Amino acid sequence: MTWRALRDRLPTRWNLSKKGIELNSLLCPICNQSPELIDHVLWNCPLTYEIWHKVFMWLDLSFPVINSFDASFDWVEDLRVNPHAKHIVRSILGVTAWKFIWKFRNDSIFSLKRPIRQDILDSTVDLSYV
Template sequence: MERLPTRLELTKRNIQVADISCPLCASGDETAAHLFTACCFAAEVWAKVSRWCKVPYLVAFSFKDIIQAHLHCGLKGKEQLMYQGIVIITCWLIWKARNELVFSGKPPKAEDVFCSIKSVSYLWFKYRSKCIDISWDRWCNFA
């Protein structure tokens, strides 16, 4: 719905932004679609998530494609539910890494973001999900 305050969206709302390029890769205008699908930093993170979850590499052309990725990943039942949560957490942590770069000048590392994805998603599922009881070792091997 274009509500994420990316640099391009901010300019559309008459907020002055010095540069509308993606702060993570500088290879395109910062839109939600670019940030989560076309940005080379995000692509590196998605590749790590895909290998970890043992699903095909996520090819997405829009943010909607990302949100619906769990429907086309080949997983069923609890694993599909887990992957859906991991995708949402991945988006949040990519956005968080972007904000740390923009507001604190801290350049993100894809490996650090990926490690955060594993730990945050494990804690979320372990303590918030009623249908998934899983150990850290099993989680690291994606169920």
């Protein structure tokens, strides 16, 4: 999923509409405030922005001043830490984006039961320790 997100190849509402698929709305299904673009749903949506702040606090890293998901991976490359630590941070970024944010987005659209926001961070921390 991460490589697809970094290449803007996820089936966001915006990308689906560009392929000619008619949708009721192009707005983000999580916040209903902005068009659902990759960078919005994975980085700038108010919920995902809050999740990323919590993840970076948990990692004891300053929140990067960037505006896109792919820029977060460039930011990791510039960190002054050893390669193993960079690999861990990249893995946490990918796990958070795929397993929790994208899954939360899909559950918000397709599940009968609305997902619980607080579970995203708790689950990210749990899975990242495995």
